[in-house]
Amino acid sequence: MRQDDLVIYEEQIEDIERTLKRLIKDAQAKCVLLVDKDGHLITRQGFTQSLDTTALAALLAGSFASTREIARLVGEPEFSVLFHQGKKDHIHITLVGERTILAVIFDDRTTIGMIRLYAKEVAENLNQILSAEKQEENQSKNELETEVDTEFSASVETRLDDIFSDKY
Amino acid sequence: MASINYAFKEISCKIVYYGPGLSGKTTNLQYVHQKIPPQTRGDLISLATDQDRTLYFDFLPVNIGKVHGFSTKFQLYTVPGQVYYNATRKLVLRGVDGLVFVADSQKSKMDENLESYQNLLDNLAEYGYNLDKLPLVLQYNKRDLTPIISLEELQKALNPHQFPYYEAVAIRGVGVFDTLKCISKMVLDQAKRKQLFPHKEVEEKDSNLSLIIPSRIPSGEPIADVTGSTSPAEGIPDTTVTAVAEEEPISAEEKILPEPETIPEESKPEVELKIKEMTEENQERMEMPIAATSPTIISWSAGKKARSKGFFLWRFLGRIFNR
Numbered sequence: 001m002r003q004d005d006l007v008i009y010e011e012q013i014e015d016i017e018r019t020l021k022r023l024i025k026d027a028q029a030k031c032v033l034l035v036d037k038d039g040h041l042i043t044r045q046g047f048t049q050s051l052d053t054t055a056l057a058a059l060l061a062g063s064f065a066s067t068r069e070i071a072r073l074v075g076e077p078e079f080s081v082l083f084h085q086g087k088k089d090h091i092h093i094t095l096v097g098e099r100t101i102l103a104v105i106f107d108d109r110t111t112i113g114m115i116r117l118y119a120k121e122v123a124e125n126l127n128q129i130l131s132a133e134k135q136e137e138n139q140s141k142n143e144l145e146t147e148v149d150t151e152f153s154a155s156v157e158t159r160l161d162d163i164f165s166d167k168y
Numbered sequence: 169m170a171s172i173n174y175a176f177k178e179i180s181c182k183i184v185y186y187g188p189g190l191s192g193k194t195t196n197l198q199y200v201h202q203k204i205p206p207q208t209r210g211d212l213i214s215l216a217t218d219q220d221r222t223l224y225f226d227f228l229p230v231n232i233g234k235v236h237g238f239s240t241k242f243q244l245y246t247v248p249g250q251v252y253y254n255a256t257r258k259l260v261l262r263g264v265d266g267l268v269f270v271a272d273s274q275k276s277k278m279d280e281n282l283e284s285y286q287n288l289l290d291n292l293a294e295y296g297y298n299l300d301k302l303p304l305v306l307q308y309n310k311r312d313l314t315p316i317i318s319l320e321e322l323q324k325a326l327n328p329h330q331f332p333y334y335e336a337v338a339i340r341g342v343g344v345f346d347t348l349k350c351i352s353k354m355v356l357d358q359a360k361r362k363q364l365f366p367h368k369e370v371e372e373k374d375s376n377l378s379l380i381i382p383s384r385i386p387s388g389e390p391i392a393d394v395t396g397s398t399s400p401a402e403g404i405p406d407t408t409v410t411a412v413a414e415e416e417p418i419s420a421e422e423k424i425l426p427e428p429e430t431i432p433e434e435s436k437p438e439v440e441l442k443i444k445e446m447t448e449e450n451q452e453r454m455e456m457p458i459a460a461t462s463p464t465i466i467s468w469s470a471g472k473k474a475r476s477k478g479f480f481l482w483r484f485l486g487r488i489f490n491r
Contacts, residue, residue, distance in 0.1 A: 005171070005359075006169065006171040007172045008174065009174050010174055010175040012175070013173065036263070038171065038263025040263075041180075043173075054210050054241075058213070058229070059213070062224060062225065062259070062260075065259040065262060066256065148357045148361055152236060152360050155236060156235055157353065159234075159235055159240070160352050160353060163232050164200070165203075166341060166345065
């Protein structure tokens with residue numbers, strides 16, 4: 001079984017956020033989302049307050065996954081860039097490394113060319129930041145399995161009992 | 169697989185409801201969505217056909233709050249049950265942390281249950297997963313109908329490995345939460361075994377309900393646990409975003425904000441907001457993440473809000489005319 005949980009450390013997130021902020025500034029984008037291919041949101045920058053970014057992340061990952069299958073069916077290994085054009089807002093999606101995708105949302109203040117240019121550059125930077133972690137702790141952590149202590153179990157059970165009940 | 173963010177102290181796990189067509193997978197999610205406190209969940213998203221049959225997946229994000237100091241989120245997915253949607257069904261399985269197999273208890277559906285279970289094993293094998301390490305819970309649904317297959321027969325046919333199982337009538341909510349609790353617990357135990365959680369519980373900076381705002385707040389930090397509750401009306405003008413986007417990176421310690429926990433609606437107005445070093449500059453930043461993301465905590469006096477909005481408008485117009 002694959003043991004590759006996606007682990008993001010504090011130092012990485014600082015670098016990632018700095019890179020994403022620069023992308024927004026340079027390319028004049030509205031916002032950017034960095035999403036795990038499994039649909040988990042890693043981080044976001046820019047004007048995301050009116051967006052349901054959790055759902056957006058899941059749908060972007062779904063969209064990317066289905067496009068990859070389409071690519072496979074027509075004989076391509078993967079479409080590495082996707083572009084959705086709307087009336088006002090557009091989305092540019094780029095593959096970052098093997099398991100993350102970068103979605104840039106932008107409007108007519110900028111151009112698709114600008115976004116493509118900067119997104120490509122940023123994707124490479126992000127890939128370096130994200131892959132740095134892979135060799136280190138991640139592997140060793142997954143190999144060492146420990147027992148679950150009773151304190152943890154109790155804490156989980158209380159949480160779950162509180163939320164998952166018919167009383168609401 | 170789970171996603172763990174040590175910077176934001178978040179863990180996110182993916183649970184997939186699998187099973188034959190019309191066995192009640194979407195119904196499970198609909199019941200959960202309907203019954204859990206709104207501040208703990210996002211919107212239920214269904215990618216369905218015109219006949220309300222799942223085409224790609226249903227998706228429900230749930231935030232159960234802090235476990236061992238980590239904000240713990242589950243992403244609940246269903247797959248399309250019909251046989252010919254296997255391509256999309258397989259995609260949903262990618263990165264799964266826990267599975268619920270929803271079987272239809274009706275006698276006429278036994279073959280479909282078996283076919284779907286075999287399909288699950290095949291699809292898991294293609295991803296290189298196996299059920300030795302992947303948590304699975306079975307749910308025998310539609311126990312209120314007749315004629316139904318006996319529990320013993322179902323167990324013998326579908327559960328040779330003795331996974332936990334529950335009888336259910338999902339449409340009335342019977343067994344829905346039992347199943348979800350069981351799989352959630354198994355998934356978190358698995359995460360703990362893999363040492364994804366810290367050894368000791370992370371101390372919370374501020375355990376009471378008062379929210380102390382750090383003097384600087386990062387712009388894009390996902391402090392909205394359930395972003396579905398965000399209202400566009402509470403957003404901010406673009407100008408603020410530009411200002412924040414130009415900020416220098418800040419230290420990780422400053423980023424930790426108290427979680428929007430499960431706080432009852434009626435207690436919100438009583439919670440006080442303490443503000444440190446309230447300068448003009450950070451006043452502008454403060455409005456953004458909190459106003460937009462608070463299913464929780466903020467009581468902000470009307471006068472201050474009005475003044476603040478006036479201030480925004482003034483800044484906004486100023487910027488336009490300066491261009």
